[in-house]
């Protein structure tokens with residue numbers, strides 16, 4: 001079995017059992033980093049959080065499929081997010097929150 005297969009199977013299964021993972025994932029992220037919640041104060045309808053999460057899943061799937069594009073996307077996010085007040089070293093905590101939410105649900 002290729003390394004990518006368990007990741008894709010896990011994401012498929014996660015999608016089946018959890019129609020809207022955004023609240024769970026952001027709750028976990030904000031529990032670990034309460035200071036990040038205020039950064040989304042203007043995101044009253046959750047659109048930015050939803051779009052950001054979609055980008056994160058696209059990065060995971062893209063890397064799993066061997067695409068190089070997510071590497072550039074992540075490099076760009078590391079820079080742009082410094083402007084939002086997110087230190088480069090903490091950007092990956094979003095992926096930790098996604099991983100742990102998937103793991104708990106599965």
Ligand code: HEM
Pocket residue numbers: 036039040048051052055056059073074077081084086090091092093094095
């Ligand atoms: C702890 C981790 C992260 C925090 C706290 C965070 C925070 C934010 C905030 C506050 C915004 C809204 C900025 C604004 O318009 O005022 C944003 C937007 C965005 N973030 Fe993140 N981010 C994190 C990780 C990531 C990661 C890993 C990615 C993946 C590439 C990412 C991709 C994006 C994208 C694409 C947007 C624009 C969404 C849109 O408006 O359509 N973020 N992020």
